[in-house]
Amino acid sequence: MEPMNPPDALFVRIDDCLERLLDRSRAVCVLLADTSGQLIGETGKGAELDTPALAAVTAGNMAATAEVARQMGEVAPFSYLFHEGQKRSIYISAVGETLLLVIIFDELSQVGLVRIFARLAVNELLDVAAELEPWFELASSVVDREFGEAVAEGLDEAFI
Amino acid sequence: MFINWKLREVNLKIVYYGPALSGKTTNIEYIHARTNPELRGELISLKTRGDRTLYFDFMQLELGRIKGLKPKFNLYTVPGQPCYVASRRLVLQGADGVVYVADSQLNRIKANIVALRSLDDNLRALGLSPMDFPLVLQYNKRDLPGIAPIALLRMQLARDGVPQFQSVATEGVGVLETLKAAINMVLSRM
Ligand SMILES: Nc1nc2c(ncn2[C@@H]2O[C@H](COP(=O)(O)OP(=O)(O)OP(=O)(O)O)[C@@H](O)[C@H]2O)c(=O)[nH]1
Numbered sequence: 001m002e003p004m005n006p007p008d009a010l011f012v013r014i015d016d017c018l019e020r021l022l023d024r025s026r027a028v029c030v031l032l033a034d035t036s037g038q039l040i041g042e043t044g045k046g047a048e049l050d051t052p053a054l055a056a057v058t059a060g061n062m063a064a065t066a067e068v069a070r071q072m073g074e075v076a077p078f079s080y081l082f083h084e085g086q087k088r089s090i091y092i093s094a095v096g097e098t099l100l101l102v103i104i105f106d107e108l109s110q111v112g113l114v115r116i117f118a119r120l121a122v123n124e125l126l127d128v129a130a131e132l133e134p135w136f137e138l139a140s141s142v143v144d145r146e147f148g149e150a151v152a153e154g155l156d157e158a159f160i
Numbered sequence: 161m162f163i164n165w166k167l168r169e170v171n172l173k174i175v176y177y178g179p180a181l182s183g184k185t186t187n188i189e190y191i192h193a194r195t196n197p198e199l200r201g202e203l204i205s206l207k208t209r210g211d212r213t214l215y216f217d218f219m220q221l222e223l224g225r226i227k228g229l230k231p232k233f234n235l236y237t238v239p240g241q242p243c244y245v246a247s248r249r250l251v252l253q254g255a256d257g258v259v260y261v262a263d264s265q266l267n268r269i270k271a272n273i274v275a276l277r278s279l280d281d282n283l284r285a286l287g288l289s290p291m292d293f294p295l296v297l298q299y300n301k302r303d304l305p306g307i308a309p310i311a312l313l314r315m316q317l318a319r320d321g322v323p324q325f326q327s328v329a330t331e332g333v334g335v336l337e338t339l340k341a342a343i344n345m346v347l348s349r350m
């Protein structure tokens with residue numbers, strides 16, 4: 001049985017939004033991840049980067065600073081983080097409570113520009129996230145017994 | 161679990177949990193070394209100068225498409241040292257399953273029990289029920305002298321229906337078996 005899928009249009013909207021952000025902010029690469037570090041979307045010159053690892057560590061970074069905020073007596077976590085590097089910089093923004101937007105940029109851009117367009121993108125992504133939310137619950141519907149068995153076989157072949 | 165329907169990827173998060181120095185990082189290092197390089201990402205270790213886990217270790221292992229879906233397993237370890245309690249809860253967020261790495265040495269029995277209790281507390285804090293959460297137990301360091309008999313470890317740590325493995329993580333004994341059991345457990349619970 002073919003499981004019910006969320007409409008492709010939602011993912012197209014995410015991609016469009018990330019691409020527009022990449023373009024307008026003149027960034028090197030843009031990632032969308034969930035707060036537990038799983039990569040949801042990416043665009044730009046991410047190919048040379050290990051984007052799943054980047055998603056995992058930026059989510060960790062965001063989670064750690066949320067705890068820092070709590071320890072400081074802040075009522076809400078920090079809404080964004082910015083780290084400036086020698087060649088590249090990174091701007092991480094929360095998208096509601098479930099998603100993170102990550103923008104990596106170099107000297108072709110500047111943080112002011114990135115911040116403005118990131119804010120616009122966050123607003124758009126909040127709408128999409130709300131529509132995508134109910135589908136997360138249904139995720140398990142695609143994983144059945146046959147799938148589990150095939151994964152077990154695949155795993156046997158993954159190790160050398 | 162996160163499914164990207166457009167790219168047709170299934171992401172699972174498995175967390176290695178346990179007391180300080182039980183061998184969590186050693187497990188993931190061995191898995192990384194044994195995984196076909198085309199199927200794995202970099203092994204990221206956020207650690208102290210003394211090689212102790214400070215925040216987490218991370219690696220991604222992916223398989224080819226199965227029934228049109230590409231499974232991706234995100235493996236994490238938590239820091240076992242008591243002072244990093246807050247970090248352990250952060251790493252557990254969004255976990256689909258846990259491998260609990262126990263240290264078999266007799267003098268670590270109490271540390272094992274304390275860490276297991278903290279796992280339950282952390283799961284509850286995240287709104288999960290420890291009794292139904294996919295869990296695999298690994299009794300590590302079986303090569304050392306002065307280790308507890310399995311029956312004792314089982315009595316102290318195991319619950320009904322939890323798969324258990326003996327291991328020597330430094331030599332890779334039992335490591336892949338444990339991982340496979342954890343992945344199976346997560347998938348069969350869905
Ligand atoms: N003899 C023996 N030593 C082991 C085994 N597994 C791990 N070790 C050693 O135990 C020490 C701690 O291992 P780690 O993998 O760093 O432990 P950890 O659980 O990640 O520790 P934290 O990150 O501090 O929580 C290292 O010196 C390992 O080589 C084992 O099966 N047998």
Ligand SMILES: [Mg+2]
Nearest residue numbers: 184185212213
């Ligand atoms: Mg470690």
